[in-house]
Amino acid sequence: MQTPKYTYDVIIIGGGPIGIACALEAEKKELSYLILEKGCLVNSLYHYPTNMTFFSTSEKLELNNIPFISNNPKPRKAEALEYYRRIATSNKININLFEKVSKVESIEDMHLVTTIKDQYQARNVVIATGFYDIPNYLNIPGEDLPKVAHYYDDPHYYATLKTIVVGASNSAVDAALEIYRKGGEVTMIVRKEEIGRRVKYWVRPDIDNRIKEGNIKALFNATLKEIREKEVIIETPEGEKSLENDFVLMLTGYRPNFEFLKNMGIKLSDDGRKIPQYDEKTMETNVKGIYLAGVICGGTETHKWFIENSRVHAELIMEDLAKKKQA
Incomplete structure (x- = not known):
């Protein structure tokens, strides 16, 4: 197999709000990155009900201190789509849409990411795929x-x-x-x-x-x-x-793609909750160079992590990657 012509400091799998947050932090740390998203921008949010109102206020949905101005006490889906779309376009986020990742292989100190369109090589991988894809x-x-x-x-x-x-x-x-x-x-x-x-x-x-x-x-x-x-x-x-x-x-809930995690070698708890193993200080899993961000960290307990309390994952991850690069 030929070496992929694309090599990055980090590949972010998932183009939702937390994936975008990871990209913004990567830019701050001058890390080369690429987001790979299987659908449209903020794909899960796009597929939420038309009239959905968030539980959180707009301030708690903000990324990178970029103001989220809403006409309502609790923002609606259409407002959130507009907010995250403007962040992605105005910051020229490096993202490939409609490019589903099929496999991630760890080869020595690198990771080979295979999609339906191409292959990429990265020193690190962030999994920010959420949980909305597989119904219970x-x-x-x-x-x-x-x-x-x-x-x-x-x-x-x-x-x-x-x-x-x-x-x-x-x-x-x-x-x-x-x-x-x-x-x-x-x-x-x-x-x-x-x-x-x-x-x-x-x-x-x-x-x-x-x-x-x-x-x-x-x-x-x-x-x-x-x-x-x-x-x-x-x-x-x-x-x-x-x-x-x-x-x-x-409407009985949804769950993360646990098989995708296991195929990468990430360990899941055996208590039924299937919580992935990761370091809470860096978000790095038991597989060196593979990190988790967002709701996927909660396993089947998908109510534990939201945009508002997992935005910090982006900062923790990119801080750790920057330290590694300087070492």
């Missing part, structure tokens, strides 16, 4: 039917129809409320006895009241057992129920 499947009959979706975009699609929403997190609650307000008939299937405790505090009274008054139906301590063409089978404390319906939204 229930693995039940009918989950692959056309009426089933694991991602939600716009409520208009479900207007006047019967929609089952599985889950009780922020995404499930937002979808249920929006679809109800567009004239959809919504039934929530909630595995526990109440709506999730981490639901946005300004939204929780809304969903609780809509359920209480009966405008949104909710089955608690219930699980979806089977999906059929025109109905679903639900296991409840009172026994099985059959509900006629048109669509099923399986």
Whole structure:
């Protein structure tokens, strides 16, 4: 195999907010870098629901002290897309879009990064791929039917129809409320006895009241057992129920690509949480020269890391890389 013609101090896999933060810090430290993103700029954010409102304020979503001006107390998806796009374009971030990484190999003190288009060589690699790519499947009959979706975009699609929403997190609650307000008939299937405790505090009274008054139906301590063409089978404390319906939204969360990490030799905890092994002071994993940044650090606990508390990962990583380069 020929030596790749592209060599960098660091390759950043993932072009989301944290990947961009890593690029900005690399420039400060005069480190050569390249971001490789499998989709569009801030791809995961782009695929969030159209009307999504962030939990964080705009100040906590800022990168590199670049002001994020929002018209709302909590910024919306469209504002965030504009903010991160302007950062990328005005700073001329070095990023290849729609170039998925298929493999990372460690060869002595270098790393060979293979994508669907090319190969690159880097002294270091940062994994900032997030967690939004792989849904948590229930693995039940009918989950692959056309009426089933694991991602939600716009409520208009479900207007006047019967929609089952599985889950009780922020995404499930937002979808249920929006679809109800567009004239959809919504039934929530909630595995526990109440709506999730981490639901946005300004939204929780809304969903609780809509359920209480009966405008949104909710089955608690219930699980979806089977999906059929025109109905679903639900296991409840009172026994099985059959509900006629048109669509099923399986908003049961998402997880990082653990196989991608393991194939690089990164160790994961064996306690079910699959937390990757890394040094909290530098973010370097057990594989020399491979670093983690962002939500991927939390394993299955995807609620632990957000933009606001993982921006610092970029500084820790690039500080360590700069020290290594000077040594």
